[in-house]
Amino acid sequence: MARKVLVVDDEQSIVTLLKYNLEQAGFEVITANDGEVGMNKAIDEKPDIIVLDLMLPSMDGIEVCKQLRQVKVMTPILMLTAKDDEFDKVLGLELGADDYMTKPFSPREVVARVKAILRRSQAVVVEVQKPEEQKDYLHVGDLKVFAEQYEAYFQETLLELTPKEFELLLYLCENKGRVLTRDQLLSAVWKYDFAGDTRIVDVHISHLREKIEMNTKKPIYIKTIRGLGYKLEEPKTL
Numbered sequence: 001m002a003r004k005v006l007v008v009d010d011e012q013s014i015v016t017l018l019k020y021n022l023e024q025a026g027f028e029v030i031t032a033n034d035g036e037v038g039m040n041k042a043i044d045e046k047p048d049i050i051v052l053d054l055m056l057p058s059m060d061g062i063e064v065c066k067q068l069r070q071v072k073v074m075t076p077i078l079m080l081t082a083k084d085d086e087f088d089k090v091l092g093l094e095l096g097a098d099d100y101m102t103k104p105f106s107p108r109e110v111v112a113r114v115k116a117i118l119r120r121s122q123a124v125v126v127e128v129q130k131p132e133e134q135k136d137y138l139h140v141g142d143l144k145v146f147a148e149q150y151e152a153y154f155q156e157t158l159l160e161l162t163p164k165e166f167e168l169l170l171y172l173c174e175n176k177g178r179v180l181t182r183d184q185l186l187s188a189v190w191k192y193d194f195a196g197d198t199r200i201v202d203v204h205i206s207h208l209r210e211k212i213e214m215n216t217k218k219p220i221y222i223k224t225i226r227g228l229g230y231k232l233e234e235p236k237t238l
Contacts, residue, residue, distance in 0.1 A: 002028040003118055006047035008038030008064070009080065010056050014103075018051060021107040022114065035059030042068055047075060049114055054081040054092065062092060069096035076117045076163050080105070093203045098164040099190075117163060138173040141221060141235045143212055145173045154212045161211070164189065168204050172222065172232035181229040205230055 005027045007018050012033070019029045030045055032038035035056040042050055042064075050068075054061040065077055079097040092100055098117060101110065138145040144153045152159045152169055161169065167189045172180070180188075182198035190200070209216045220235035 002026055003049070004028045004030065004045065004047040005114060006030050006032065006038065006041055006045060006050045008032045008035065008041075008050065008056065008061070009053040010034060011053075014053075014080075017107050018110060021111055025111045025115070027114070033057075035061065035064045039064045039067060042073060042075060043071070049076045049078065049118055051078050051080065051110065051114065052097070054079060062095060065092060065097050066095045072160060074160060074162055078110070078113055078117060090199050090203060093200060094206075096162060098162050138170070138176075140173055140176055140232060143173070143221065145170055159211050162207075165204055165207055165211075168201075169208055172208075172230070176232050176234070179225045179228050179231045185229065201230075 003026075005022050007015055007022070007029060008031070009015050009018070010033050015031050015033065019031060022029045030041060030047065032041050036058040038050075038052065038056070039059065041047075052061045052064060056064070059067075061079055061081075065079070068075070068077075077097045077099075079092045079100040080103060081092070081100060082103040099113060101113060136146070136148065138147070142155045146152070147170055150163075150166060152161060152166060168185065171185065171188050182201045185201045186198060205222060206216075209219050209222055212221055213219045221232060223231045223233060225231055
């Protein structure tokens, strides 16, 4: 069955261009021309990924992203922005977008990004098991990460993670105890050049801390190594 992509953009020429190229790549494409319609389609149509413009009528992309995450719609979001402004990019990521691209862009690059995001989030759990019944997981303190099931648990509770958050957490667990620079994390998790935009890493680290740390001001799992990057370690005090 073809993977479903929701394209939300108020510029019909861009919608037409992306729809054509995505369909040529084998995707089913549904579209919307304003934010409110796009949000409703994201909830009702359950696409596999959303390509979401930042500047939209009725409800902008930032608000769409925010509201979808608030109602626990964790569909991957690729945000498009015409602004070359770090604030817009970072704000979108802070509110739950998984990736962004700046206009103008190559439609082939959009297709490549969509494929890359879906590859990282394509694992489907056919039968949900209790954490203690599952095997082959990474264990750090009260944190359990199941790579094949694409699931992570903290204190036996399933974490609600975006695909990018999961990938980052998995990579940190795989390298437990190692200091990882922001550039290393960009290369390993995002897998393409962000031209040194390491703020992306900081935003996602902040998201993870909110979900696994009792006190984000004094983290015991994900430690900041000043001037270098981050390290995931066994907590000394649980």
